[in-house]
Amino acid sequence: MIATVPVTTALCAAILGFLGAMLTINVIANRVRNRIDAGGVAALAQAIRAHANFVEQAPLALIVIALAEALGARLLVVQALGVALVAARLASAYALNR
Numbered sequence: 001m002i003a004t005v006p007v008t009t010a011l012c013a014a015i016l017g018f019l020g021a022m023l024t025i026n027v028i029a030n031r032v033r034n035r036i037d038a039g040g041v042a043a044l045a046q047a048i049r050a051h052a053n054f055v056e057q058a059p060l061a062l063i064v065i066a067l068a069e070a071l072g073a074r075l076l077v078v079q080a081l082g083v084a085l086v087a088a089r090l091a092s093a094y095a096l097n098r
Contacts, residue, residue: 006069009062012082016058016089023051023093050096054089061085 030044065085069078 004070006066006078008075008078008082009066009069012065012086013062015086016054016062019086019089019093020051020054020058023047023054026097027051046097050093053092053096057092058085058089 027044027047030041030047034041034044036044062085065078065081068081
């Protein structure tokens with residue numbers, strides 16, 4: 001049996017990896033701007049929550065999509081799940097940082 005690389009999931013993971021890095025940078029920037037390590041500033045709390053929400057949700061969803069792709073789910077289904085995940089994480093990051 002030849003192992004296949006879940007290409008669609010890998011692309012979604014790359015996009016989400018970039019988003020995760022941006023959320024991390026946002027937390028760092030808020031900490032530097034407010035000269036604070038944790039808590040006490042609403043913008044920092046929002047940035048931390050947006051990052052934490054991403055870290056809590058994205059990895060498990062990517063694993064599920066990768067398993068579906070590896071097990072032979074229809075490409076359209078895998079792509080739809082990937083697009084939905086990326087869109088949801090972008091919307092969440094935007095909403096939680098406003």
